[in-house]
Amino acid sequence: MKKLVTSTFLFLIALAPTLAQTTVDARDIIAKINRKEAVSYQNATITGDLDLTNLANRKEVREGSWKGESREYLSVVEAPISFKNCVFKGKFLAYRTDASEERRVISISNTVYNADFTEAVTVQNCTFEDDATFKYSNFGQRALFTDNTFREIALFKYAKFHNDADFSGSSFRGYADFKYANFNESSAFQKVAFDNYADFKYTKFDERVNFQQARFSRMADFKYTHLPRGTNFDDARFEGGTDFKYTTLDGRKFSPSRR
Numbered sequence: 001m002k003k004l005v006t007s008t009f010l011f012l013i014a015l016a017p018t019l020a021q022t023t024v025d026a027r028d029i030i031a032k033i034n035r036k037e038a039v040s041y042q043n044a045t046i047t048g049d050l051d052l053t054n055l056a057n058r059k060e061v062r063e064g065s066w067k068g069e070s071r072e073y074l075s076v077v078e079a080p081i082s083f084k085n086c087v088f089k090g091k092f093l094a095y096r097t098d099a100s101e102e103r104r105v106i107s108i109s110n111t112v113y114n115a116d117f118t119e120a121v122t123v124q125n126c127t128f129e130d131d132a133t134f135k136y137s138n139f140g141q142r143a144l145f146t147d148n149t150f151r152e153i154a155l156f157k158y159a160k161f162h163n164d165a166d167f168s169g170s171s172f173r174g175y176a177d178f179k180y181a182n183f184n185e186s187s188a189f190q191k192v193a194f195d196n197y198a199d200f201k202y203t204k205f206d207e208r209v210n211f212q213q214a215r216f217s218r219m220a221d222f223k224y225t226h227l228p229r230g231t232n233f234d235d236a237r238f239e240g241g242t243d244f245k246y247t248t249l250d251g252r253k254f255s256p257s258r259r
Contacts (some may be wrong), residue, residue: 009244021043021045023045024045024047025047026050030052030055033052033079036079038079038080038082040080041084041086042086043125045121046083046090048090048158049093050128052093052115053095053113054113055076055077055115060072060073070110070112074116076117077116077119078118078119079120080121081121082123083124083126084126085124086126086127087129088128088132089129092119092128092133093115093131094134095114095134095155098110116139116140117141121141123144123148125147127149128151128154130152131152131155133153134156134159138160139160140162141163142164142165143161145167146155146170147168149171150171150172150173150174153175156177156181157181158181162185163184165183165185165186165187167188168210170192171192176197178203179200180202181204182204184207185207186208186209187210190211191213192197192215193217194215194220198216198218199220199221200220200222205225205226206224209226209232210232211233212236215237216236216237216238217239219240219242220238220240220241221243222243223243223246226248227254230246238256242248
């Protein structure tokens with residue numbers, strides 16, 4: 001009997017993380033960020049769109065013009081954020097445009113909303129069930145996006161990573177857009193699975209980047225990409241098309257061997 005009670009107790013302890021799964025409204029997270037409180041969630045399901053482009057500190061940074069220049073607004077996440085073992089049911093938005101203007105056949109100008117991050121960003125072992133958009137975002141501190149699943153578009157186009165960035169172990173089921181992104185410090189895409197188009201065209205890596213054991217199932221586009229000394233493509237698999245035209249490694253032409 002004693003052994004049975006002990007076994008049951010140990011089973012409940014092991015089951016505790018699953019039982020502790022909570023549901024959090026995205027608006028509650030936004031409220032914390034507006035109060036400049038550190039955000040930390042584990043084993044949570046986030047419902048609703050987590051829209052970081054409409055924070056209390058949002059300000060206009062560029063006026064639109066009749067010449068077609070976009071009107072731009074910027075919000076700043078001023079506290080560290082951490083999500084571990086979470087599921088995002090809605091969109092994760094650090095970039096968006098006015099939906100009404102997106103529907104126009106002819107648009108003279110556009111309104112763009114962005115979000116920057118001054119503190120560390122940690123998103124580990126999470127699932128994005130909808131779009132995750134970080135276009136133009138600045139990451140001032142370390143950015144960890146490891147072991148995540150991006151089911152739809154992952155938009156990091158023009159993003160700037162001023163500190164270490166790590167996407168290792170993640171799976172990109174939809175379009176992975178890192179076009180024109182800039183990595184100032186070391187970065188890693190080790191064992192990443194790119195199931196769809198992987199776009200690194202014009203991406204600039206100032207320090208070493210690790211693509212060891214990455215898998216590119218469809219198009220891998222590294223055209224015009226700058227790769228520094230120490231870049232690692234060991235055991236990377238290219239199962240679809242590739243474009244390494246004008247790609248340089250330490251200033252020299254580069255194209256990895258296919259496996």
